[in-house]
Amino acid sequence: MTKQTAHSLRADYLAGTQKPTEVVAKSLETIGEQNDALNVFLDVYESAAQQAAAAEELLAKDGESAPPLAGIPVALKHNIMVEGERVTAASKILENYTATYDATIVNKLKVAGAVLLGGTNMDEFAMGGSTENSAFSPSKNPIDPTRVPGGSSGGSAAAVAMGSVPVAIGTDTGGSIRQPASYCGVVGFKPTYGAVSRYGLIAMGSSLDQAGPLTNTVADAELVHSVMAGRDPMDMTTIDVDTYPAVETKETYRIGVPRDFLAEGVDPDVLEAFEAHLKDLSAAGHEVVDISLPLFAKGLAAYYIVMPAEVSSNLARYDGLRYGTQTPGETLLDVYEQSRAHGFGDEVKRRVLLGTYVLSAGYYDAYYGKAEAVRRLMRQELANVFTDVDVLATPTAPTPAFTFGAQADPLAMYRQDIFTVPVNLTGVPAISTPMATVDRDGSTLPVGVQYIAPHAGESRLFDLGKRIYDAQL
Amino acid sequence: MTKKEVQHLARLSRIAITDEEAETFTKEIDAILEYVSEVTEVAGTDALEPTVGAVHNVFRADEVTNEPNQYTDALLAAMPETDGRFMSVKKILNQDD
Numbered sequence: 001m002t003k004q005t006a007h008s009l010r011a012d013y014l015a016g017t018q019k020p021t022e023v024v025a026k027s028l029e030t031i032g033e034q035n036d037a038l039n040v041f042l043d044v045y046e047s048a049a050q051q052a053a054a055a056e057e058l059l060a061k062d063g064e065s066a067p068p069l070a071g072i073p074v075a076l077k078h079n080i081m082v083e084g085e086r087v088t089a090a091s092k093i094l095e096n097y098t099a100t101y102d103a104t105i106v107n108k109l110k111v112a113g114a115v116l117l118g119g120t121n122m123d124e125f126a127m128g129g130s131t132e133n134s135a136f137s138p139s140k141n142p143i144d145p146t147r148v149p150g151g152s153s154g155g156s157a158a159a160v161a162m163g164s165v166p167v168a169i170g171t172d173t174g175g176s177i178r179q180p181a182s183y184c185g186v187v188g189f190k191p192t193y194g195a196v197s198r199y200g201l202i203a204m205g206s207s208l209d210q211a212g213p214l215t216n217t218v219a220d221a222e223l224v225h226s227v228m229a230g231r232d233p234m235d236m237t238t239i240d241v242d243t244y245p246a247v248e249t250k251e252t253y254r255i256g257v258p259r260d261f262l263a264e265g266v267d268p269d270v271l272e273a274f275e276a277h278l279k280d281l282s283a284a285g286h287e288v289v290d291i292s293l294p295l296f297a298k299g300l301a302a303y304y305i306v307m308p309a310e311v312s313s314n315l316a317r318y319d320g321l322r323y324g325t326q327t328p329g330e331t332l333l334d335v336y337e338q339s340r341a342h343g344f345g346d347e348v349k350r351r352v353l354l355g356t357y358v359l360s361a362g363y364y365d366a367y368y369g370k371a372e373a374v375r376r377l378m379r380q381e382l383a384n385v386f387t388d389v390d391v392l393a394t395p396t397a398p399t400p401a402f403t404f405g406a407q408a409d410p411l412a413m414y415r416q417d418i419f420t421v422p423v424n425l426t427g428v429p430a431i432s433t434p435m436a437t438v439d440r441d442g443s444t445l446p447v448g449v450q451y452i453a454p455h456a457g458e459s460r461l462f463d464l465g466k467r468i469y470d471a472q473l
Numbered sequence: 474m475t476k477k478e479v480q481h482l483a484r485l486s487r488i489a490i491t492d493e494e495a496e497t498f499t500k501e502i503d504a505i506l507e508y509v510s511e512v513t514e515v516a517g518t519d520a521l522e523p524t525v526g527a528v529h530n531v532f533r534a535d536e537v538t539n540e541p542n543q544y545t546d547a548l549l550a551a552m553p554e555t556d557g558r559f560m561s562v563k564k565i566l567n568q569d570d
Contacts, residue, residue: 100547194527207526236531243527301511312486319487321562326553332563337489344488353482354502357474360485366513373518410501411508427527455527 003216005166006072006223013059013071020059020071024052024115027073030164031118038140040149040158042078043086044118051115058113069227070113075159075168078119079126079202080211082106089202090134091124093324093343103200104235105169105211105228112227117165120155124345125315126176126204128152129416130407133347138404141184144443147401150180156214157184167215167224171201173208174303175397175420178432181214182396182448185434187469188214189221190420192455193427194239196225197232205310206237208303208424217473218433218465225458239456247457253464255281255451256291256389265415266398270447273436274395277449281393284468291385291392295378299422302378304414305358305371306425311348312355318343350410379426386454391464394419396432396448400440419450429453431461433469474503 004023012018028048035041045051055071076082079089081099083106088094102110109116123133131138131154141149142162149158153170157180160168170177172190181188189212196211203209213224231238257278262271278288320326320339327338344352358367385392397416407413423430435449453460479499483490490498545558554561 097551100544100551233533236533237526237528239528295515298511298515301509304505304509305512316487320553321560322548323551324553329563332565333487335563336487340487341489349488349490349494350498350501350505352486352488353479353498354505356482356486357478357502357506360482367509370512370515370518371509372523373521374512374515376521377515377517411504414505 003163003166005215005217006069006220007217009072009166010068014064020052020056020115021049023071024048024073024117027117027164030162034142034162034164038142038145038158038162039137040120040139040155040162040164041075041118042088042090042121042136042155045082045085045116048073048115048117055113055115067111067113068223069109072114072167073117073165074109074114075117075120075156075165076106077122077153077156077168077170079122079171080106080169081200081202082116082119085119087119087202088136089125090122090136091343091345091348092135093318093320093339095135095325097324101200104197104232106200108228109169114167120153120159120168122155123152124348125202125311126152126171126173127311127347127351129175129179129413130402131155132404133345135345141401143185143445144401147403147443147445148183150183150397150401152176152180153188153214154180157181157186157188160184160186160214160216167213167220169211169224169228170214171204171209171211172424173205174307174424175417177212177214178420178430178448178450179397179416181432182434182446183401185446186214186216187218187221187434187465188212188432188448189225189461190423190430191225191229191458192239192244192429193424194237194243195229195429195456195458197230197235197238199232199234203314205307206314207310208307217470218431218462219470221431221465222462244454244456247454247460249460249463250390252285252287253390253460254287254289254388256289256385256392258293258296258392258394259290260292260294261296261419262394265418266395267400267438269438270395270399273438273447274449277435278393281468288393289389291389293381293385295374295381296422298374299378299425300414300418302371302374303417303421303425304354305367306375308351308355309359309368310355311351312359315344315348315352347410375425378422382426382428383454390453391460392452394450394452396420396450400438400445400447423452428455429458429461431465433465474499474506
């Protein structure tokens with residue numbers, strides 16, 4: 001089956017060969033058939049059919065001048081606020097929380113005519129790489145249901161992979177869009193930090209978080225990103241078009257491979273697939289060269305200081321009083337301690353405790369201060385490398401999708417993000433596209449390649465991705 | 474990292490933890506700290522100025538942008554315990570202490 005894309009649906013809508021109401025009905029049917037088994041959607045919005053009818057009217061009236069996503073079904077990770085809908089971050093502490101306003105990206109998707117279909121499962125507060133940390137049971141990988149879909153945006157990746165939507169939105173703090181995209185065989189895009197507003201996203205690591213699309217093609221990722229991007233007065237960290245120097249597209253690219261960084265911990269067949277992909281890039285006329293990024297190997301260590309520090313601050317707001325679930329107690333302190341004890345899962349507690357430690361007096365300089373300094377050096381190192389090459393390439397993750405419970409040790413799970421976290425720490429954009437499949441225990445599993453560009457180099461990633469990935473579909 | 478330290482961190486973080494949880498977290502956090510202390514090996518960080526983002530010190534006019542009471546009902550509805558237009562909380566001081 002050829003998967004539908006936002007582009008193909010748009011063409012069909014304009015040609016009159018398909019209608020938004022039919023497509024959305026089909027989406028709901030797919031979810032109805034598969035969701036019990038896969039647990040991908042936590043909520044399906046009741047207004048979906050109504051939104052589809054409105055989009056259909058708009059397309060009938062305005063034709064080609066109808067907004068770019070008119071009638072396109074879109075799924076949203078459950079940490080993105082949609083006014084009047086339940087948004088849980090897959091946490092018990094927000095189990096019955098209804099959003100009181102729209103995130104800026106939700107507002108932009110609505111203006112673009114998208115049909116918001118429902119909310120997808122994730123690791124609790126986006127902490128994890130498998131959806132196993134969801135308070136509402138893990139999602140299953142549609143390609144092999146004995147395996148995880150990746151995470152934390154695992155539900156969004158699976159929603160696209162199961163064919164229920166052509167577009168899902170995820171958030172990426174250390175790889176949470178790109179890694180599940182790799183595990184589920186879809187495209188996942190993490191924008192330059194500040195390119196997309198974080199207003200109305202449930203915050204995890206505020207200096208790292210960005211929202212981006214999961215799609216079947218790079219062209220769709222580009223389209224959806226163009227709808228969501230832009231300066232927002234409600235998020236003072238959003239950037240303007242001229243914040244960074246322009247990054248131009250080119251006929252051929254000089255692509256850097258951090259070879260020393262790949263030496264350890266990558267599955268041999270993933271590495272083999274990556275080497276074959278590099279040959280394809282050379283065959284397509286690009287120049288592939290070895291580069292060295294020694295500090296990137298320290299990225300994961302710096303990340304597991306900076307991120308928990310930001311987590312412990314951001315999650316201080318869950319007090320059991322202003323919203324969410326309250327656990328009764330004798331005193332106010334009891335209410336705080338019991339609400340957070342019952343409301344948070346183990347991984348969330350672990351990171352809040354760790355973050356509290358690295359920010360506490362006496363340890364701040366040794367951990368947080370040092371990690372932020374390393375982060376700064378990583379930016380310098382990366383800027384130097386980008387004076388020589390146009391794009392970097394790595395495998396997206398060191399392994400294909402693993403089976404449930406296979407990464408029970410927290411540190412083993414963290415290592416899945418070795419190639420993706422340096423991107424968030426330095427704030428540059430990156431995309432994961434499927435590059436090959438590998439065989440595991442009778443399953444054929446997708447693995448992704450990650451391309452990384454300089455700050456504001458989105459167009460370069462889309463250009464390369466369309467020419468390499470979309471072109472062979 | 475000792476169990477006592479973890480219990481202190483839990484108190485600071487306002488998370489009640491059981492004795493058993495304290496044991497497990499102590500081991501896990503110890504292992505994570507050992508791993509992350511790799512950053513202390515990185516040279517050349519001493520002379521660096523503190524990091525600022527690509528955009529910083531961005532301000533907007535301090536103006537009210539919503540109507541009075543525009544969100545009040547929705548926000549009150551989200552609160553687990555209310556008393557009219559007030560949030561209801563437990564006593565802050567425990568007289569037994």
